[in-house]
Amino acid sequence: MPKMKTRKSAAKRFRATGKGKFKRNRAYKSHILTSKSRKRKRKLRQGAVVNKTNESQLRRMLPYA
Numbered sequence: 001m002p003k004m005k006t007r008k009s010a011a012k013r014f015r016a017t018g019k020g021k022f023k024r025n026r027a028y029k030s031h032i033l034t035s036k037s038r039k040r041k042r043k044l045r046q047g048a049v050v051n052k053t054n055e056s057q058l059r060r061m062l063p064y065a
Contacts, residue, residue: 007061014050014058016065022050022058 014022028036029044036044050058058065 004063006064010058010061011065014062014065016062017049022055022062022065023047024050 014024017023024047026044026046026048029041033041
């Protein structure tokens with residue numbers, strides 16, 4: 001059986017947690033930051049856990065995570 005390939009685009013965007021869930025970065029933090037409030041920008045710095053509905057897709061994309 002050959003080795004399975006990792007989707008490199010997904011590997012750059014997601015990290016597996018200790019319990020097997022996936023962490024992601026939040027969107028809307030790249031530009032036009034002057035119109036966003038300080039509180040909103042601070043919340044965008046924190047990571048988030050990937051929704052359960054997308055977890056099976058991620059498992060296929062990241063077989064060794």
